[in-house]
Amino acid sequence: MKLIELVFDPTATDRHYYGGPNGWKTRLSLLHMGIDVETEEASVCDLRYKLSEIHGKRITSPAIELEDGSLLCGSFDIAEYLEDKFPDRLSLFTGSLSKSVDAVKAKHFKVGKTYARLIDAGLGASDPQWAIWFDLVFPDIDKRVAQGEIREYFISDARLGPGGYEKMCKRGAQEDLVARAKLNVLPLIQVLKQNQGQFLQGEEPGFVDYVVFGRYAMCRNNNPKLAKEVWEDQGEEIQGWVERIVQRYPSIQKNLRAYE
Numbered sequence: 001m002k003l004i005e006l007v008f009d010p011t012a013t014d015r016h017y018y019g020g021p022n023g024w025k026t027r028l029s030l031l032h033m034g035i036d037v038e039t040e041e042a043s044v045c046d047l048r049y050k051l052s053e054i055h056g057k058r059i060t061s062p063a064i065e066l067e068d069g070s071l072l073c074g075s076f077d078i079a080e081y082l083e084d085k086f087p088d089r090l091s092l093f094t095g096s097l098s099k100s101v102d103a104v105k106a107k108h109f110k111v112g113k114t115y116a117r118l119i120d121a122g123l124g125a126s127d128p129q130w131a132i133w134f135d136l137v138f139p140d141i142d143k144r145v146a147q148g149e150i151r152e153y154f155i156s157d158a159r160l161g162p163g164g165y166e167k168m169c170k171r172g173a174q175e176d177l178v179a180r181a182k183l184n185v186l187p188l189i190q191v192l193k194q195n196q197g198q199f200l201q202g203e204e205p206g207f208v209d210y211v212v213f214g215r216y217a218m219c220r221n222n223n224p225k226l227a228k229e230v231w232e233d234q235g236e237e238i239q240g241w242v243e244r245i246v247q248r249y250p251s252i253q254k255n256l257r258a259y260e
C-alpha cells in the first residue's frame with residue numbers, strides 16, 4: 001500500500017529519517033496489519049499545492065492511496081479504515097484480539113479505541129497550546145527544511161497563521177520545553193512498569209504505541225541527543241519498549257537515526 005510521507009527536504013540524503021510524527025503512526029499501523037509499505041515522499045509544498053490540487057481536497061501526511069486512486073488522510077481515520085478492511089487481523093485498538101466480534105471483544109475494542117483516541121488527541125498531539133513535541137524539535141526541523149520555495153512556504157503565515165513562525169521560534173527561549181517533554185514521558189513509564197515486557201496497548205502493540213512511537217521517532221530523527229535525554233534516559237522501561245517495537249518491525253530500523 002502506498003503511504004504518502006512528509007519529507008522536509010526532498011533532496012537530502014538523510015530524508016528517510018522521517019521527522020514528522022504522523023506518518024509513523026500509519027507506517028506502523030500498516031506493518032501491524034501485515035501490509036507492505038511503499039513510501040511516496042512529499043514536501044510541504046507537494047502536500048499543500050500539488051496533491052491537494054490533484055485530489056481536490058487538502059492533503060496532509062500520512063495519506064494512503066485507496067483502490068479507486070483517491071487518498072485517505074488522517075492517521076486515525078486510516079487506522080479505522082484498516083480495522084474495517086481487515087477485521088480478522090490483529091486489531092489496532094485491542095492490543096491482543098482481532099476485531100471479529102462477540103460481546104466481550106466488542107467491549108474490549110471500544111475501550112482500546114477510546115484509549116487510542118485519548119492518547120492521540122493528548123500526549124500525541126501537535127497543538128502548541130498544550131502539547132510539546134513539535135515545539136521541542138522545531139529548531140531542528142527548521143534546519144532540515146529545503147531552501148527556496150519549500151522553506152518560504154514552511155515559515156509562511158499561510159501555513160502557520162499570522163506571526164506563527166516567530167512565535168514558534170520564541171517558544172523554545174521562553175519555556176523549558178525539555179522539562180515539559182520529560183514530564184509527558186513519565187506516565188508512559190508508569191504504564192510500562194505495571195505491565196512488564198508488554199506494550200502500551202497491552203500484550204500486543206497497537207495504535208497507542210504507534211502514536212507515542214511517532215513522537216519518539218520525531219524527536220530521535222530530528223535531534224538524537226535530545227531524544228535520548230527525554231526518552232530512554234528517563235527509564236529502562238522506555239528503552240525496552242523501543243526495542244520491542246523495533247524487534248517486531250525490523251524494517252523500521254533503517255528509518256531511525258542511530259544514537260552516537
Ligand SMILES: N[C@@H](CCC(=O)N[C@@H](CS)C(=O)NCC(=O)O)C(=O)O
Binds near residue numbers: 075076159
Ligand atoms: N491529525 C492528523 C495530522 C496530519 C498532519 O498534520 N500531518 C502533517 C505532517 S506530520 C502535515 O501534513 N503537515 C503539512 C505541513 O506541515 O504543512 C493525522 O494524525 O494524520
